[in-house]
Amino acid sequence: MWNYTDKVIDHFLNPRNVGEVENPDGIGEEGSLICGDALKLTFKLDDQKRIKKVKFKTFGCASAIATSSALTEMIQGMTLEEAEKVTNEDIARYLGGLPKEKMHCSVMGRDALEKAIAYYRGETEKKVEGEIVCECFEVTDMEIERVVRENNLNTVEDVTNYTKAGGGCQKCHDKIKAIIDKVYGKPHVVSEKPVRLTNIQKIKLIEKTLEDEIRPLLKKDGGDIELIDVEGNTVLVKFQEACATCAASRATLKNLVESGLRESVTPELIVEEVK
Amino acid sequence: MKVVYTDNNATTQVAPEVLEVMLPYFHDLYGNPSSMHSFGGKVAQKLQEAREKVALLIGASPDEILFTSCGTESDNTAIRSAIASCPDKKHIITTRVEHPAVKNLYEYLGKNGYRVTFLPVDRQGRLNMEDLEESLSDNTAIVSIMWANNETGVIFPIEEIARMLNERGILFHTDAVQAVGKIPVDVQQVPVNMLALSGHKLHASKGVGALYIRKGTPFSPFLIGGHQERGRRGGTENIASIIGFGKACELAAKNIKQEQVQVKDLRDKLENEILRQVPNAMINGDRKHRLPNTTNISFEYVEGEAILLMMNEFGICASSGSACTSGSLEPSHVLRAMDVPFTAAHGSIRFSLSIYNTEEEIDFIIEKLSPIIKRLRELSQFWTESKTAQRPC
Numbered sequence: 001m002w003n004y005t006d007k008v009i010d011h012f013l014n015p016r017n018v019g020e021v022e023n024p025d026g027i028g029e030e031g032s033l034i035c036g037d038a039l040k041l042t043f044k045l046d047d048q049k050r051i052k053k054v055k056f057k058t059f060g061c062a063s064a065i066a067t068s069s070a071l072t073e074m075i076q077g078m079t080l081e082e083a084e085k086v087t088n089e090d091i092a093r094y095l096g097g098l099p100k101e102k103m104h105c106s107v108m109g110r111d112a113l114e115k116a117i118a119y120y121r122g123e124t125e126k127k128v129e130g131e132i133v134c135e136c137f138e139v140t141d142m143e144i145e146r147v148v149r150e151n152n153l154n155t156v157e158d159v160t161n162y163t164k165a166g167g168g169c170q171k172c173h174d175k176i177k178a179i180i181d182k183v184y185g186k187p188h189v190v191s192e193k194p195v196r197l198t199n200i201q202k203i204k205l206i207e208k209t210l211e212d213e214i215r216p217l218l219k220k221d222g223g224d225i226e227l228i229d230v231e232g233n234t235v236l237v238k239f240q241e242a243c244a245t246c247a248a249s250r251a252t253l254k255n256l257v258e259s260g261l262r263e264s265v266t267p268e269l270i271v272e273e274v275k
Numbered sequence: 276m277k278v279v280y281t282d283n284n285a286t287t288q289v290a291p292e293v294l295e296v297m298l299p300y301f302h303d304l305y306g307n308p309s310s311m312h313s314f315g316g317k318v319a320q321k322l323q324e325a326r327e328k329v330a331l332l333i334g335a336s337p338d339e340i341l342f343t344s345c346g347t348e349s350d351n352t353a354i355r356s357a358i359a360s361c362p363d364k365k366h367i368i369t370t371r372v373e374h375p376a377v378k379n380l381y382e383y384l385g386k387n388g389y390r391v392t393f394l395p396v397d398r399q400g401r402l403n404m405e406d407l408e409e410s411l412s413d414n415t416a417i418v419s420i421m422w423a424n425n426e427t428g429v430i431f432p433i434e435e436i437a438r439m440l441n442e443r444g445i446l447f448h449t450d451a452v453q454a455v456g457k458i459p460v461d462v463q464q465v466p467v468n469m470l471a472l473s474g475h476k477l478h479a480s481k482g483v484g485a486l487y488i489r490k491g492t493p494f495s496p497f498l499i500g501g502h503q504e505r506g507r508r509g510g511t512e513n514i515a516s517i518i519g520f521g522k523a524c525e526l527a528a529k530n531i532k533q534e535q536v537q538v539k540d541l542r543d544k545l546e547n548e549i550l551r552q553v554p555n556a557m558i559n560g561d562r563k564h565r566l567p568n569t570t571n572i573s574f575e576y577v578e579g580e581a582i583l584l585m586m587n588e589f590g591i592c593a594s595s596g597s598a599c600t601s602g603s604l605e606p607s608h609v610l611r612a613m614d615v616p617f618t619a620a621h622g623s624i625r626f627s628l629s630i631y632n633t634e635e636e637i638d639f640i641i642e643k644l645s646p647i648i649k650r651l652r653e654l655s656q657f658w659t660e661s662k663t664a665q666r667p668c
Contacts, residue, residue, distance in 0.1 A: 002580075012584065018654055033657050034617040036578060036598045036606070040656040057656035061580035061597070065654060137604070160604065167604030 004062060005096035011066035016073050019055040028116030030108050035137055035164065037064040037105065041071070041112040045120070051078050063102040070094050071109040080117050086110065087150060088162075096220065103162045107147060133175045136168025141179055148183045156180070202265060203230050209264040210237075214257055218243055225257065233268045235261060238275075249273070276590040279636045283476075284425050284453055284569060284627035285594055290478040290526055293519040297480065300515035308512060309503065318514055325521025329485050332524040333451075333470065334461040341486045341504050342517050346452040346473030347376035349486040350419070352497040352508070353448040353469040354380055357417035358389070360493035361446070364416035368392040370402060371612035372426075376471075377419050377450055378608070394420075399561035400429040400613045407436065417446045422454035422470075426596055426609040426625055427560030428569025430458065434465045441466040446492065452476055452484075456527035457534050457566050468492040474516060478629070479523035483516035533630050539567035541637045542628050546570040552645040559615055559623060568628040571596070571610075573619035576658045577651040582624055585647040591640055596623040618657075 024042035031038030037060030046052035056068040075083045088106035092098045130142030147162045156176045160166040223243030228236040258271040306315035326337045343349045371393045385391040392410040423430045440447040448469040456477030474483035500509020555575040579595030596607030606620035652658040
């Protein structure tokens with residue numbers, strides 16, 4: 001079973017703004033019946049050119065319906081300039097996060113919104129941007145490149161989670177890998193991680209990652225974490241509050257804390273719990 | 276909230292009678308059946324009785340039964356044993372609709388020096404015997420064909436296949452995990468070489484399975500270790516689960532009539548009512564040759580995970596062949612092999628019943644499901660369009 005947040009379940013069971021706006025100013029459709037999810041977004045603007053009414057229709061799983069519903073709630077009242085700045089990350093964050101395998105739902109929302117705005121502006125829809133890489137799901141090299149850049153994706157699996165590309169016959173995996181390599185081959189997108197950290201830098205970065213990224217997630221479930229010590233690449237932490245008594249804390253330690261720190265600090269880190 | 280459990284092809288509840296016989300082996304009777312003392316010896320005696328009960332259910336003799344940890348281990352043991360016994364033969368045959376325990380091992384072997392034939396099925400999920408005959412060669416080491424499909428419940432003509440392969444002298448293994456306990460399975464009638472079964476599909480606990488190995492079938496062990504299972508599978512036996520498995524097989528023999536009549540009637544009521552109430556719904560699989568407990572229904576223009584989660588709100592448990600539930604992006608390989616259109620495969624739901632289901636539960640599902648499909652179709656942009664669209668099949 002997917003680990004959906006309460007907010008995802010709420011938007012799925014009680015979707016907001018279902019339907020189609022009459023005489024819409026913008027219409028955006030993304031996805032298809034064959035792919036397993038599809039979204040049709042329609043909106044109408046008011047005198048100030050703000051989104052006055054926005055509705056959706058979605059065929060798809062719980063997270064496809066929830067992201068569509070959330071998107072309509074988010075962009076209601078926005079100008080188009082504001083709305084076009086909404087990223088797929090924003091949609092996922094609005095819902096308290098999505099399972100990584102479901103991130104493509106948030107990308108679908110963003111894409112439908114872009115299409116709806118382009119429709120309003122009378123921009124002729126660019127038929128296919130770039131060259132099709134994944135034939136199963138008809139994803140182009142440019143779409144993959146964009147999602148890799150915007151979400152700092154590093155693996156083929158990530159790309160599949162965000163765009164579905166590579167999720168079918170898998171014959172395009174080498175091509176996807178080449179696109180990822182190409183993106184990171186360019187100096188301006190190389191991540192800012194220092195190559196070699198001093199001990200002080202490392203500890204500071206661990207502290208910052210725990211504070212900014214990991215604690216907020218744990219706190220949402222009533223838990224907390226404290227950094228006890230760093231010995232070489234071994235990070236000693238102590239769970240507190242709900243986490244301290246949670247049966248799944250071992251999984252949290254490995255899946256959330258360790259992988260989060262490895263990603264932000266250095267892949268060699270080992271996180272251990274102090275009881 | 277009351278749970279309405281109709282996901283018995285995934286796993287079943289442990290029968291109360293099974294749990295009862297298991298419990299002493301967690302406290303009083305913790306001896307090792309391999310020990311020399313009578314404290315362990317007593318357990319060895321019970322282990323043998325369990326073996327006899329499992330054997331009896333499928334018409335085997337007790338020494339043809341090998342206890343394993345699960346259906347997957349049984350399947351892996353059978354296939355690996357067959358290819359180890361015929362090292363010169365480099366061709367293996369299975370179907371496109373096997374459980375991953377067989378399918379993924381065949382795919383692995385396909386990447387490691389074996390030529391693999393994956394036999395197709397038709398729109399109803401049926402095999403063509405001619406395809407099988409044509410694919411056989413002198414180089415064929417083993418054929419693996421499931422007795423009944425876990426997703427659709429479609430039953431394959433295992434007796435006919437076994438007789439043909441027996442005549443040709445080709446090893447035949449069947450994954451009977453879904454069949455045993457639901458329909459009569461008799462290895463005296465059906466000359467298979469190896470047959471895999473699993474405890475938790477027939478009201479025993481998880482963590483125990485068995486492999487039937489016909490006398491005279493060449494065998495090479497998968498787990499190499501101690502002398503347990505007469506040297507055919509090393510490792511201290513999972514006694515409590517095996518004892519429970521024996522009891523479950525004894526109960527299954529008694530209940531098989533109930534499966535065929537009562538469970539089948541409930542299943543038929545469920546699917547017929549759903550088909551009557553919900554437009555654009557269809558059954559996947561050959562309705563004539565099907566397990567009595569299983570129905571696989573596709574609802575066009577809606578997606579399976581959404582249906583499951585809405586049913587979940589009412590405590591109803593089932594499963595889906597949709598892409599979103601599998602964690603992969605494509606719908607079930609079984610439905611794709613059957614050429615079920617994507618529009619219907621994404622919206623497929625499998626209900627699998629057991630003798631513990633009641634008519635009230637079935638009525639409850641019927642009452643809840645139709646509004647759920649209606650609601651999801653109201654959300655779906657394709658449903659309005661579909662009024663003019665042609666049905667995909």
